[in-house]
Every structure is written in C-alpha cells, then in structure tokens.
Amino acid sequence: MASAIEVHGLVKRYGSLAAVDGIDFTVGSGAVFAFLGPNGAGKTTTTEILEGLRRRTSGDVRVLGLDPWTEGRPLHRRIGVIPQDFRFFEKITPKEAIEYYRALFHTAVDPGELLAKVELLDKMHARFDTLSGGQKQKLGLALALTNNPEICFLDEPTTGLDPHARRAIWAVIRELKREGRTVFLTTHYLEEAELLAEQVAIIHHGRIIAAGPPSEIIRAHGLPARISLEGPPQLAEHLRLALGLNVTYEAGRAEIELSDKRDALKILSAVETSGLPWQSFQTLQDTLEDVFVRLVGRMDDGALKSEATP
Numbered sequence: 001m002a003s004a005i006e007v008h009g010l011v012k013r014y015g016s017l018a019a020v021d022g023i024d025f026t027v028g029s030g031a032v033f034a035f036l037g038p039n040g041a042g043k044t045t046t047t048e049i050l051e052g053l054r055r056r057t058s059g060d061v062r063v064l065g066l067d068p069w070t071e072g073r074p075l076h077r078r079i080g081v082i083p084q085d086f087r088f089f090e091k092i093t094p095k096e097a098i099e100y101y102r103a104l105f106h107t108a109v110d111p112g113e114l115l116a117k118v119e120l121l122d123k124m125h126a127r128f129d130t131l132s133g134g135q136k137q138k139l140g141l142a143l144a145l146t147n148n149p150e151i152c153f154l155d156e157p158t159t160g161l162d163p164h165a166r167r168a169i170w171a172v173i174r175e176l177k178r179e180g181r182t183v184f185l186t187t188h189y190l191e192e193a194e195l196l197a198e199q200v201a202i203i204h205h206g207r208i209i210a211a212g213p214p215s216e217i218i219r220a221h222g223l224p225a226r227i228s229l230e231g232p233p234q235l236a237e238h239l240r241l242a243l244g245l246n247v248t249y250e251a252g253r254a255e256i257e258l259s260d261k262r263d264a265l266k267i268l269s270a271v272e273t274s275g276l277p278w279q280s281f282q283t284l285q286d287t288l289e290d291v292f293v294r295l296v297g298r299m300d301d302g303a304l305k306s307e308a309t310p
C-alpha cells in the first residue's frame, strides 16, 4: 500500500514545551488512521502541521508526497479539513456555505448531492445557528468534501455529540473509506478508533506510546483473554485443581486466564463434571481502552517515580 502520510522525527516546541516530541508514523493510502490521545497530548498540533497550518520545529513530514509547509498551495487543493470545534457564520445556510466553498475551490459540486451524502439535506436552508451539534459537524464534513479530497483530516469530529449523532458521523467516515479516501481522524474515544480505524497511534505527552492495528496493540499490550463465571468458591478451587490454570475468585465470580483457546473447552467440561452450580458465563478480552488506561497509567507511574528519585 502506498503511503498518504509519512512522518519522521517530528518535533514541535512552544517555548520550552515539546508539544510533539519526536514522533514517527505512516498512514497508508485509503486507510482510516486514528490518532488517539487525551486532551493536550499533541493531536491538534500534529494535525495542523500535516495540514500545513502550523510550522514544525524539526523532522520530516510528507503528505501526498508534499511538504505541507513549503508546498501548502498544491496540497490544499487535495485535502479536506474539519478543524477542532468547527464553527461557521451564524446566518449562513448549509447550501450557501457549500456554494461559498465551491467558489473558493473553483469546483462544481452540487450542494444537494453533498448534503445528501452527509445526511443533512433536510437542513439545506436552515441557518447555521439553528443546527444541532451533530448537524454542524455534518456540515463541516460536507465542506471538507467540496474539493473531492484524497485525504480528509477530521479533528475530534464527534466530541460532545450524542450517541446517535456520533453514529451518523461514523457512517460518513465509512463511506469516505469506501470511496477510497484516506481519513486522518483524531479522537479521545477509544471505542471509536477500535470500530473505525485499521491503524491507530496512541499519543501521550507528545510521544507515541503504541501504534499499529488495534487488534495487534491489544495483543501486544493487553491481558490474556479470560473466562469468567458466577458460582460458589468451591468452583474456583475445583477448576484450579482440575486444570492447573490461573484461577482467581472475587465477588462471586471465578476468572480463568486462557493461555490457549482450547483451554475454553477444557474449562467448560471441568465446570460440567464439578456438579457445582454456575451461571452467566462470559469471555473477557481487553479493549483498546483497557490497554490505553494501562499504558498511560504505567507511564505516569514511571514519571512520578523518576521525579521522586533524587
């Protein structure tokens, strides 16, 4: 897969603060890439450097083969951008907004077609200040698409939206991918990244602490898969003796770590032969959120310890 974005050793300092502290990543052409991290991690700074809106301190950045800072003009014709906290003129309608962007970019898009794509056709003639948060973001998406971009940069497009509006934005992102566009999405919602992106990078204090497909990050940094079932303490004891597996017991539930997926079958048959009562059988698998919390927690603990050392 050719790469749409390549970043090597990117650094951005604001005075003494290294907001982006030496990051590397590549985004494949046609991929949905999620750039994940808590507030202040460096997501917007990185995004705006890629968009050619901020100058980097050092490092090498290529977007569609171009340097976003020195080759911004040709780049801007080929990318679409929704800034964080997208706002627009209050009295303008979605139709007028698209006509305005169409004139800026000298394109020939049909406002109705574009608004239908983001499911905002019914608000074509509504004033911007009467739109809901989700509708405003949809207009932002439509505007980002007026120039038929190869890459869409979406900086926290779903922050603060209700679950229904978030799902509507996800549907548009999936549609962008189907059309073969590259999507660079920043978010602090981990489940959103897990659902939409084939590649993610987790940024914390300006550094990437994990990167790759969500399933690989979970495999590399997550806890092993577990089986959990409700039953008496003797059930945990029976399984421990019968299977020789790591079994814990807490709050009425036995939890058994799987070192191999075939363990699941052995556990089921051991439960059956125990003759003990059991219910609510569950398999537990770390999510990206579990992994994120663990990685960030470990980093912050490390930082505290090294600060405490004289």
Ligand SMILES: Nc1ncnc2c1ncn2[C@@H]1O[C@H](COP(=O)(O)OP(=O)(O)O)[C@@H](O)[C@H]1O
Binding pocket: 014, 017, 019, 037, 038, 039, 040, 041, 042, 043, 044, 045, 046
């Ligand atoms: N223009 C600026 N001047 C000084 N500091 C900034 C500026 N923009 C961002 N920062 C700081 O850089 C860090 C990263 O910010 P940002 O990239 O906006 O993070 P995120 O988008 O992940 O929330 C934060 O500590 C923020 O306060």
Ligand SMILES: [Mg+2]
Binding pocket: 043, 044, 045, 084, 155, 156
């Ligand atoms: Mg931000």
